[in-house]
Amino acid sequence: MHAASSCYGNEDQGVMIAAASDSIWNNGGACGQMYQVTCLSGTNEGTPFPCSGTASVVLKIVDYCPPPGCRGTLDLSQEAFSSIADPNSGKINISYQQTNGFFNQLLGVVFPSYYSETLKKSEMLVGSRPPGCVNKCSNCRPCIATLVIPPHERKDSRASYDKDDSYYLLTWKCKCGNKLFQP
Template sequence: MGGQSFILLVAVICFCTISVSIADEGTATYYTAPYVPSSCYGYQDNGVMIAAASDTIWGNRAACGRMYRVTCTGPTNQGVPQPCTGRSVVVKIVDYCPPGCRGTIDLSQEAFSQIANLDAGKVNINYNQV
């Protein structure tokens, strides 16, 4: 039984390493309500765990409806206190953040507050499609 536990532990560690290594790096900002209309869904309400995609992931509307797990990794400015909460959030892409967008993913205020202090305004992130 001890050997099986060891193998399971090694498998879990390998899986965690793989999922971290396939995450992309970028930045996140946030926007505030109202969240409708959106580029993907018009006036349909998609809740508050939503985001707008920058050109990096937009893909001419291909990102609409995709779900992304977003994790804060640190501040974008040196010398700023750690803004991250240590949590991740899963968001649905419902909108487009046009050229000049300050972040890779523009999260709803509610989603951003799950991963970082709102006062930060912009944070470094890891993100991956789920």
Template sequence: MAATMRVLMMIVMVASVVSVSYAATGTATFYTPPYVPSSCFGFQDNGVMIAAASDAIWDNRAACGRNYRVTCTGPTNQGVPQPCRGSVEVKIVDYCPPGCAGTIDLSQEAFAIIADPNAGKVNIEFDQV
């Protein structure tokens, strides 16, 4: 019985490590309205929980319509107070062209959920949901 419990505990620990390590890391910035037109959906209104994908995830428009959970993990500059507030789920509706300052360019409203907008740019973890 004790051996079974140890095996079960090992499986649970490995499963937790695998799920944590799945998230990719990068940076998030934000852009302001108007949010239409967008590269993916033209003049269709997709609300405000949206984002633009950089080349890191754009994949020749394949990112259009994908949902990502984005979690702030810390400031991009040392010595800056912790800007993080949490996580948000966004839909990719636009393209952030080469030179984009972040991996994911969130709408201003989505960025404000995960971090203090005064930070401008934050480190993130993100994964497709």
């Protein structure tokens, strides 16, 4: 069942979503902002080691989480929470970083903004999952999984009708700042 949100009313925004507390709400200025959220550890409540193998998720702020009920920075959707931690843990310690870029709602992946011309929001990237980028970017933080188009050269002299300029090979890399690292 879909519930109305403070930012978008009854318009469905997918499942990788969250509500913002006063610390980032900014009188509704947080609406639509994207955050990479990383599970750090458990709290003294619930499961002692709740973080899953995929310890980060990118989500969109769609609602407000008012005090006193909101006792954290972000209130993640069930799907977003369960993708980074054991849903039975209830509350976890997180780090979060606002991200910019094109968001593919089907995968919950951030694409650098220049991909918006190449990829359409409705395209499915079947079989592709972001790698875990924790500790993959040396000491640089945040280390974010991103898709890149690797440089390619044509190695044969095929006829021009064989050339397909609309096809782009994509590969996963871990990115920190403007540097790319192998996952």
